[in-house]
Structures are given as structure tokens and as C-alpha cells.
Amino acid sequence: MHHVWIGGGTQVVGEQGELDDIDPAWCPSWPIAWQRYFHLARTHLAGGGTLPEESGLLILQGEDIGHWAQTQRAGWDTLVPAQQWLLPGSRSALTNSKAAG
Incomplete structure (x- = not known):
């Protein structure tokens, strides 16, 4: 496989097709790379x-x-509402660590 640049991140060619196979309705307006970071941070x-x-x-x-x-x-403030909605638990962690600094 090779990588292509998409929306400020890289995407493995064929990755979108694989995602469509899992959930064809999943079509966020943000890059797949953002979702990957979010998943890693949430985990x-x-x-x-x-x-x-x-x-x-x-x-x-x-x-x-x-x-x-x-x-x-x-x-x-630049995140779309759906991203902000995904981040409530992470947002508190972001806010708490920011306040602690």
C-alpha cells in the first residue's frame, strides 16, 4: 500500500473504501487523520x-x-459541532490539563 496526502494528513489508498464497507454512513467533514488522533487519545x-x-x-x-x-x-472554536460533541470527555481532560498548567 502507499499513502496519499488528504486534508493535512495521510490516508492509505483503499482506506476510505474499507471504512465504507464498515459503515457507509460514516462521512465526517474532518480528515481521517483527526479521527485517528481522537481514537488514540480517547483510548x-x-x-x-x-x-x-x-x-x-x-x-x-x-x-x-x-x-x-x-x-x-x-x-x-474552529472544530465543527460534531467534533466538539465527540470530545466531551477529552475536552474536560484538555481543559483540566490546561488549567493545571
């Missing part, structure tokens, strides 16, 4: 972890979750 939080304040402190499956968390904090 980490569900396991009792916290989100770091800085980049480079939490790398999961090669992805810098600290950088992603910073981006969500800084750009909360």
Missing part, C-alpha cells in the same frame, strides 16, 4: 492516562498526541 484517556501540555511527551503508534491535544485546545 489513552480511557486507560487512565492524561493528555500532556507539550508536544513530544506522548507518542502513540507514531503519532504525537501531545501536539494534537495542543491543537484542539488552541482551536476549539
